[in-house]
Amino acid sequence: MGSVLNVVLAVVAAYLIFKVGFAVLGSFARPAPEPPPPGEMRRVSLTYRCPLCGMELRVRSAMSEDPVAPRHCMDEMELVVPAE
Numbered sequence: 001m002g003s004v005l006n007v008v009l010a011v012v013a014a015y016l017i018f019k020v021g022f023a024v025l026g027s028f029a030r031p032a033p034e035p036p037p038p039g040e041m042r043r044v045s046l047t048y049r050c051p052l053c054g055m056e057l058r059v060r061s062a063m064s065e066d067p068v069a070p071r072h073c074m075d076e077m078e079l080v081v082p083a084e
């Protein structure tokens, strides 16, 4: 008798794990927000450098003239002040 109950419990547990797993996958698969229309983007010319690996990145278009710095090597990149 006890073994039948164990099987039922195992099936219920497997079903719950299956359901939770798909719920987690579904939250990851949520579509990214739509980018704004190109007319709302600011034309900028900002250069960022990664302080850890030295990679430089040119930002040509952003939502504002002072956008949030991109991240690289798990750290925020430094804004390179243009020599003018």
Ligand SMILES: [Zn+2]
Pocket: 050, 051, 052, 053, 054, 055, 072, 073
């Ligand atoms: Zn880096």
